Amino acid sequence: MIRTRAARFRRGIVFVLPGLWVLVVVLWELLSPLGTQFIELLAATPAIACAGTGRRQCVLLGGLCALLALVPPVPSGRVGASGRLGTCGAVLAVVVASYLISSRTRRLNGELERAREVAVTAQTVLLRPLPPRLDGIALASRHVSAGEGALVGGDLYEALSTRYGVRVLMGDVRGHGLPALGTAAALLGSFRDAAHDEAELPDVLRRLERALHRHVWDRRERGTGGAARDRWDAEEFVTVLLLEVRADGEVMALNCGHPWPHLLPGDGPRPIVLAPGDPLPPLGVFPLPAELSPLPLIRLLPGDVLVLHTDGVEDARDAAGAFFPLARALAEAARDAPPALLTLIARVQAALLRHTGGPVADDFALLALRNERGPGPQAAARPPRALVAGP
The missing domain is CATH 3.60.40.10 (PPM-type phosphatase domain)
Structure with missing residues (x-):
């Protein structure tokens, strides 16, 4: 029972990790007193979703969260229009790459699962x-x-x-x-x-x-x-x-x-x-x-x-x-x-x-x-x- 609850907790953390990443980046950008721009880190959100769950829906959702975070309340003075546009392009590029990787990973996992089933059947017959x-x-x-x-x-x-x-x-x-x-x-x-x-x-x-x-x-x-x-x-x-x-x-x-x-x-x-x-x-x-x-x-x-x-x-x-x-x-x-x-x-x-x-x-x-x-x-x-x- 304890192991089951721990596994469920880990799966929940993996699902919300892209959203947490977006929240941390936005707060860091707003509260940083040094005037340093961290908003470019939002481009990593789709990659985090891909690494965490491997699901294409999560990759798209992570990219959407990152794009929505580029809309104010981040002040225009801290992040200019060119910076927002560049970050938006980076987010879209990572979304496309992560989506393709996720599709390939899903296909390979399916083939691996089928190979595992064949191996289990063969070894059980032996x-x-x-x-x-x-x-x-x-x-x-x-x-x-x-x-x-x-x-x-x-x-x-x-x-x-x-x-x-x-x-x-x-x-x-x-x-x-x-x-x-x-x-x-x-x-x-x-x-x-x-x-x-x-x-x-x-x-x-x-x-x-x-x-x-x-x-x-x-x-x-x-x-x-x-x-x-x-x-x-x-x-x-x-x-x-x-x-x-x-x-x-x-x-x-x-x-x-x-x-x-x-x-x-x-x-x-x-x-x-x-x-x-x-x-x-x-x-x-x-x-x-x-x-x-x-x-x-x-x-x-x-x-x-x-x-x-x-x-x-x-x-x-x-x-x-x-x-x-x-x-x-x-x-x-x-x-x-x-x-x-x-x-x-x-x-x-x-x-x-x-x-x-x-x-x-x-x-x-x-x-x-x-x-x-x-x-x-x-x-x-x-x-x-x-x-x-x-x-």
Whole structure:
């Protein structure tokens, strides 16, 4: 409410600024004891209106106010007829120039708005909103891009309901913002096909690796060549976390250099960092091994929440250089029992932005999923798992 009132006040000041300028110039001319002529400053009125609002009507109104101010009460002795005539001509010239500039600015703003709408639509299609529920699994996600003018960047995620279970992708392309969009698009497109086509999770990962190699090759062929191109190829990589939530709640995982997820058990608010093993190197650094076996991550019981994230979350720093305490933020965000997923993610995002105290330096993404299926015969007890407890 306070911000809305402040914005309205600023808009009101901008609209009346040309009139205030005319009033100040006229009073200055009348009250100045030095005999100096300031009436020529009225010629700036249309330019002020153009800069303030950019509307052609305001430019014309500002010019009219300036012309009317040239009519007495300004004494003829202080401003002669030639001075008034010259000032009048200057006002008219500035009105014409400002009117043309305003028309061009309005046209360019319209084109910019249309381009922004196209960009928003394209980026939304690329990183489309997740459905609130897939095959009994509730979902919620948030993404913030560090690139100016980009809604999405190097972080990517997707969740799909397939005949093999709910398959989830969380990834992080080297770099951030608009330059990373091409790689993110290639991987997301490949995952959306492979998740339905491939019966085994390792085959999905191999499809992602091939998509990355094709994308890098295409960019290399279209590039300028030379050492810079070779250096870019060597540095192009993506961290990937692939999950498969099966019908009994068992979650299988393949991890290529990505942070492991956090678990919020349904029977307690303390977050747990799942660590079933060492991750593989990121995609693009080394070829995938010939033998790939998914790791059993956890059996997700009804009410359990799994929180996936990119490294932009835990790597976020405050002014003193301290890293963002994700586990503590999750514990505070999950103070409600059970927490709404959208509320949980929004609280963590707000805590992260408070921690950084300004714009983020890297993209970050959060994805939470909760098992809302009924208890099954194989999900009666939580099996042992390798994990590291969060603080």
